[in-house]
Amino acid sequence: MAPYKAVGSKGSRVSRVLWMLEELGQPYEFVPVKLRSPEAYALNPSGKVPILIDGDVTITDSAAICVYLADKHADKGMGANPGLAGRAEMDSWMHFAQSEFEAPLWNKLRHRFLLPQELRVDVGPAAAYDFGNEVKALERRLGDKAFALGARFSAVDVMLGDMGSWARAGKFRIESDGVNAYLDRVLARPARARAQANGGSF
Numbered sequence: 001m002a003p004y005k006a007v008g009s010k011g012s013r014v015s016r017v018l019w020m021l022e023e024l025g026q027p028y029e030f031v032p033v034k035l036r037s038p039e040a041y042a043l044n045p046s047g048k049v050p051i052l053i054d055g056d057v058t059i060t061d062s063a064a065i066c067v068y069l070a071d072k073h074a075d076k077g078m079g080a081n082p083g084l085a086g087r088a089e090m091d092s093w094m095h096f097a098q099s100e101f102e103a104p105l106w107n108k109l110r111h112r113f114l115l116p117q118e119l120r121v122d123v124g125p126a127a128a129y130d131f132g133n134e135v136k137a138l139e140r141r142l143g144d145k146a147f148a149l150g151a152r153f154s155a156v157d158v159m160l161g162d163m164g165s166w167a168r169a170g171k172f173r174i175e176s177d178g179v180n181a182y183l184d185r186v187l188a189r190p191a192r193a194r195a196q197a198n199g200g201s202f
């Protein structure tokens with residue numbers, strides 16, 4: 001089987017794809033591509049990364065990529081709990097992660113580095129306020145579970161862990177012992193260290 005191609009740039013969300021591939025023990029090649037470069041547009045109409053190439057299948061968007069990989073390698077136990085309710089639970093976590101937990105982080109980063117200079121404003125205080133609320137939401141969602149889906153580490157934890165590491169690197173305050181303990185647990189995974197050594201950096 002040809003190795004997966006994980007397309008992205010260092011410091012991008014490709015980190016979570018590499019982490020996922022390491023967790024699953026799959027061979028892959030990290031293909032460095034700049035954001036909004038012709039190479040990125042050729043694979044993703046948005047020009048964004050990460051992108052996963054699996055033979056003749058090309059997948060964009062990190063949550064979709066992680067779910068695809070978890071489903072494809074279901075024997076590794078990183079996918080949804082059984083049944084339709086299990087799938088909905090996973091979808092709910094993934095949507096929470098990307099459209100709520102990650103949104104303030106992304107907004108601040110865009111205003112720091114990505115938007116045209118003249119459009120940049122200081123969203124720092126608003127982003128910190130929003131993120132603080134999301135941390136509390138995550139704390140309540142986790143309850144006393146070790147991982148998002150229960151006792152088992154899954155693709156959801158790769159997404160949330162990657163975002164948490166991004167938040168810590170960006171000096172966002174995480175005022176929750178439960179969330180900090182969860183992030184410490186998730187970020188200590190050897191597969192993450194291997195992914196970082198291979199190009200993932202959050």
Ligand SMILES: N[C@@H](CCC(=O)N[C@@H](CS)C(=O)NCC(=O)O)C(=O)O
Nearest residue numbers: 012013035047048049050061062063
């Ligand atoms: N929902 C997408 C977001 C992808 C995304 O925004 N990627 C960033 C790099 S981490 C990017 O390519 N940004 C280019 C831009 O916004 O101009 C995902 O999770 O993969």
